[in-house]
Amino acid sequence: MEDSERQRLTAPELSWAVRALVRAAQEVDQELARRLELRPLDYSALNHVMSGSVPLGSAELSGRLGISTGSATELVDRLEEAGHLHRRPHPSDRRRKVLEPTDAAVARTLGALQPLFERLDALVEQFSPEEQAVIGRYLRAVTAHFHDFARATSAQDDPVPSHRRTPHHDHLHRPFRPVGCGPRPPLSLVARRRGRSRRQCRQRPAEGIQRRCRHGDGRTQPGRVPRSDTAPVMTGPFxxxxxxxxxxxxxxxxxxxxxxxxxxxxxxxxxxxxxxxxxxxxxxxxxxxxxxxxxxxxxxxxxxxxxxxxxxxxxxxxxxxxxxxxxxxxxxxxxxxxxxxxxxxxxxxxxxxxxxxxxxxxxxxxxxxxxxxxxxxxxxxxxxxxxxxxxxxxxxxxxxxxxxxxxxxxxxxxxxxxxxxxxxxxxxxxxxxxxxxxxxxxxxxxxxxxxxxxxxxxxxxxxxxxxxxxxxxxxxxxxxxxxx
Structure with a gap:
């Protein structure tokens, strides 16, 4: 390379170059999501599963995406129906299921990224071994700082400062027992509410009584009860x-x-x-x-x-x-x-x-x-x-x-x-x-x-x-x- 091309960038210029790289990577993710015909959140979930170093289940995926367990289970169901993911038993815990990308999803993703990989490989050859070592050391350090920042941010238990807390925040962080735990109302009360006999209520006593559940991040969500990874595709009278x-x-x-x-x-x-x-x-x-x-x-x-x-x-x-x-x-x-x-x-x-x-x-x-x-x-x-x-x-x-x-x-x-x-x-x-x-x-x-x-x-x-x-x-x- 010429001497003019070897000029060192200042620290602010390098920071801006890293920011531009992050934005370009986000644009690549958006284009891949479009080619795979996926929503941005669905593609992010698929990316976590494909690039994760440890097997992920719906619960772990919900923590990565910052959504509820029920929403994560619905998202996994969509990806499974589209043929991008499939569930398999956990290697050490038979009660759990972990997620794996299908061969078709991996082939489509790698096929779409192949031209980009070839350009990056050709770009590396333009630098000398000494320059490659410096660039690699800098990128590894930047990646480490990114990971440290993400871990430090996620480690904060309560992001709301104490001087800005309101009774509403106390209500949000009040612990709720999961569905099916704790005392249940008497069967006679359930029968009166539903117009059914005690025998019918004894078969499904907790249905519709508790509609709140606590997720792994401490948040609560009213409404539908999240489904388990091991739930059958269709249940009930239908x-x-x-x-x-x-x-x-x-x-x-x-x-x-x-x-x-x-x-x-x-x-x-x-x-x-x-x-x-x-x-x-x-x-x-x-x-x-x-x-x-x-x-x-x-x-x-x-x-x-x-x-x-x-x-x-x-x-x-x-x-x-x-x-x-x-x-x-x-x-x-x-x-x-x-x-x-x-x-x-x-x-x-x-x-x-x-x-x-x-x-x-x-x-x-x-x-x-x-x-x-x-x-x-x-x-x-x-x-x-x-x-x-x-x-x-x-x-x-x-x-x-x-x-x-x-x-x-x-x-x-x-x-x-x-x-x-x-x-x-x-x-x-x-x-x-x-x-x-x-x-x-x-x-x-x-x-x-x-x-x-x-x-x-x-x-x-x-x-x-x-x-x-x-x-x-x-x-x-x-x-x-x-x-x-």
Whole structure:
């Protein structure tokens, strides 16, 4: 470096440079939170978990973030549903759970930071070893001072000076016993307040009586009782309803869907079909979808699995879609015009279900079985609804290349939007690509070269969108996995 570049900075200038570095690091955190589609507080929690030297639970995380334990538990639930964190048993205390980042979250974060790391590595090479030693010693000293200041600030038990204390502060620091501790009101009093019998109150005696709890930092918070890390996903009467009825409805509608083609008399063959309808062998995907729906319904039949996510949240949307399939067959035989709105309703239900599947962490076999069946179903429906619309066009519109080209464009847009919403789910992308490939084959066989080019271009666009979405989420398309 030249002598002019080796001039020493004064202490105030160095301090301002450190402040600018801190502000730039905050801007990097904001950009990472935006890329990960996280709130600033959620990203801060994820950063604490990823960079912590010791395992953290919800209680420790609440202290790091300065929020209540209940708010920290809700925050962890959001990150777990989004596939960024997962809970595992504590290595030495089986009663506790600790938080770990998922492989997908680590890959996305490191992938986003890789260009910055490369620039910093190149910047270090511009300094001599002696200069690097001086810079490193200064940065380590600054980091130590930052840590000392943070520890000294957090060590203050009462930040309010004594001459500024009011009765309100005394009330805030008055200790409250946690929920469930201390004397409880008599069961007769609880029964009178709730209009229930003593036997009913004896089952849940403390519900709603104490609504205050004390957190680890001494603050109190009225309102809802914080949930434990070991609490099940769904409890109470609704969980019993889901476990009892939802699983059986899912299985019954899956079996009805499997039997409906033979009972409805629908053949699916028509000489007047437009040229964009795929050839018969391509509709063999329905067999895979139907078998997958039955298999996933059987796998989700045990009550323990049926009452937990994602099964507890997808039972009714998937059941409605499977009933819609039967209704679609009946409409296609009797009144084809009504098959289009029925198909749209099916697609909406399947979209809700697939979004739940890709954002909910679960065991690998459930992730694969349920995700594959719902993903194939949704991807095929997203393209087939436009082909189905072509079959109900009036008169010569069925053979008009302009109308058919617009329908193919709609199918391509639906698949691209679905690839973004469903994180390029492999089942969704594969089924949509299979449908467009069928259109390419049918249009080529019919001599409709322009429509074949449109379908082929749509196939390429959908594939490119899937690759871009996978790269954005930190996973290559070749090694695509379901979110954990």
């Amino acid at each position: 969980a019993r309803t889901v476990g009892t009825w939802g699983r059986w409805v899912l299985l019954a509608t899956a079996m009805t869907q499997a039997a409906s083609p033979a009972l409805s008399g629908f053949t699916g063959e028509s000489a007047s079909d437009p040229v964009i309808v795929p050839p018969g062998p391509f509709f063999g995907i329905w067999g895979i979808i139907v078998i997958g729906c039955v298999a996933s319904a059987l796998w989700g039949l045990p009550r323990e699995r049926a009452a937990t996510a994602p099964y507890a949240r997808v039972q009714w949307p998937v059941s409605l879609a499977q009933l819609g399939f039967t209704a679609w067959l009946l409409a296609a035989v009797s009144s084809p015009v009504w098959s289009v709105p029925v198909f749209l309703l099916m697609l909406a239900c399947l979209g809700v279900a697939l979004r739940i599947v890709v954002t909910t962490p679960t065991e690998p076999l459930t992730r694969w079985l349920l995700g594959t069946s719902v993903g194939l179903y949704t991807g095929w429906a997203a393209a087939a609804v436009w082909v189905n619309t072509a079959t109900v066009l009036p008169g010569t519109a069925r053979t008009n290349p302009a109308y058919l080209g617009l329908l193919l464009l709609g199918a391509m847009i639906s698949l691209v939007v679905g690839a973004v919403l469903f994180r390029a789910h492999p089942g969704f992308v594969a089924a949509g690509a299979w449908a467009l490939l069928g259109v390419v084959v049918s249009t080529s066989a019919a001599g409709a070269g322009v429509l074949g080019i449109v379908a082929g271009a749509g196939l390429a666009v959908v594939g490119a969108a899937a690759v871009l979405v996978r790269r954005r989420h930190g996973e290559p398309m070749a090694a695509a996995r379901f979110p954990r």
